[in-house]
Amino acid sequence: MQTFYLGVAAFLLLTMVVGLIRIFRGPRQEDRLMAMQLFGTTGVAVLLLLAAAFDASSMRNAALIFAVLAVLAVAAYARGPNRREKEIK
């Protein structure tokens, strides 16, 4: 079971690496933030899987922090319409 969890975690990490392309390409700022948001959720899943594989509860706490703090950066970004329109296709 441990090997299986590790394998799934590695696969999820691979999807994160592939997902980086969306951050590189954009084209909108929101596209990049979406990819970042997907990384956050995938990171939570990877940490939970690693915690189960190695039976380490500290990793589960890191997942908890990821989940709780994910919203802060986007909330700081999306504050009203007071922003320059930039790099729209």
Place this chain on the structure above:
Amino acid sequence: MSLAPIFDILLITALLLVSWRLLGNSDLFQAAVLFISFGLFLSLAWVRLQAPDIALAEAAVGAGLTGALLFATLKIVEPKQGRSKNGAQPKSCRLDRAAECPGRMHYILASIFVLGLAGLLLTAVFSLPDTANGLAGLTSGFLAQSGVEHPVTAVLLNFRLYDTWLELGVLLLALLGVLGTRDRLGPQNVTAAQPPNPVLSWLVRGLAPFMLLATVYLLWLGDHAPGGAFQAGVVLAATLVLLWLAGLGSVVRMPRHAWLFSLVAGFSAMLVLALCTTLAPDAVALAYPQSWAKALILLLESVATISIGVILASLTVLVLAGEGEANGAGAAETDGKNGM
């Protein structure tokens, strides 16, 4: 178990890829998003290196607070950047387009410095003895006398309390620096430029109790497992910043005395401890009696958590509000008067 190396190689690939694109990028927004992603990957790397304390701190700082600070700074920098461009071809210098482009000399100097540093690090790594365990043996040997069961907390709050004390001082200095550039004496009555988003307020209303719970949980964990004052303080700060973003009051509504007291509580608690231990007969500064250790560590950690949380939250709120003040000078003036 043969899958662990694959996981590690993927992680290293991700880290290298992200840092390469992060540094070689002329789009500041993309660089900011990449930096936050870098924090996420780095946190996973610390987990794999079996340094859960650092992983927790990196998760809290890298994925949370840094992102908010970067986006806030970006909004202040961006309009100026647009004006200087004037439709001309964007200059190819990186990281700092608002200022004058650094010349080639800067890059050469910087690369000499970085190469020298890399050389020193490499020599340090290669000159490490093969079997040495660092100070881990010494720490675990004295762990029973420290008052806590987790070696990292024992080092940070007992064996090397001095370091933690000065780190709190550094945080205070950082806040003073931001206050100095903001023309006000505190975050009191700083308002978000825009009316709060209803969905965000709804979310924060639901999330804030859990975040406070996580703060207390992390603080309590520090006694016997990875966790402790710094991680708890950062989560507390993130809670306060989110509350402010959602228009639900926060450090900006704290009475001035309470705010000042929370800022200096952590630093001064250790100062008082240092004074007492210095003046006591036959004592070394900051070396407290073993029988008090547990209670003292708990007290210091709680006070430090509050200080770290309030300092970081005030700092972030001031930077976030700086955007509104840079755009509308009138709002800044009225706010400033109320703030006095």
Place this chain on the structure above:
Amino acid sequence: MHILAVLLCLAGAFFFLAGTAGLLRFPDSPSRLHALTKADNLGLGLIVLALVVTSSSLAVALKVILVWLLALAASTSICFLLGQSMLRQDQRQDQ
């Protein structure tokens, strides 16, 4: 029990894959947002379910579920904020 967990895990991984594919392949930002919300919530949910059925104690299971619920609330709101921000920009473009 283990077979169930393996199936749930694989299904979760599939949804993460689908989410990433959608993020990369969909033509415009709102559709990408759509791909994202479905994928990461279902994916994380299924993996959390797999971890719950194999978890060693009730406390661990509850904690994992709590992490999922928090992530669910956060990512839903994040997607709303991003969508709203895109919409506002588009409206100002039209004016």
